[in-house]
Amino acid sequence: SYELTQPLSVSVAPGQTATITCDGDNLGGKHVHWSQQKPGQAPVLIIYRDNIRPSGIPERFSGSNSGNTATLTITRAHAGDEGDYYCQVWISATAVFGGGTKLTVL
């Protein structure tokens, strides 16, 4: 079965840039979506089709996807960005999620 691998945790200082990776076999040939889940809340879609932001998502969030790695970049990080981030792709009509990355801003 297809697997997406994310780092368990990423830390970033306030105001700096956070980078969260998502690895999968030939991932660059697929469309990657990213969701953010803050503690006690439902996930929210923040990037779809590799690099498109839904309405209302700040420009500080961006995505890229090439080779075997998709990357979510969060610039000017602040405490409100803390939470879990999940990448996701579709494989044969099945949604596959990465294990999630906990972002800490400190």
Next chain:
Amino acid sequence: QVHLVESGGQLVKPGGSLRVSCEASGFTFSDYYMSWIRQAPGKGLEWISHISESSTNIFYADSVKGRFTVSRDNAKNSLYLQMNSLRAEDTAVYFCVRLDIVTTALDFWGQGTLVTVSS
């Protein structure tokens, strides 16, 4: 705006059954695929199932195939998940999620309903 409200989660014994529901508003429900995704306590997201606009196409994860049944009632703007032969490992928050089949994005999530399977 898009609003998805799940209901029906509760404590159920192993081997038991439960139906959870999702009521949608703020969009034309019959124009969209819908999904169920669950999250076990302290764990990540697991896709369970999705259903096409007219219920013609339905897909399940192997972990629930043969035990869970997804359905929808477009007249009532509602999505359902019938869960049978429940196991302890089915304990999770169950999210109702809209699926945009054009972008393939799971673009709006409900707040979830907690199903606990325990004796």
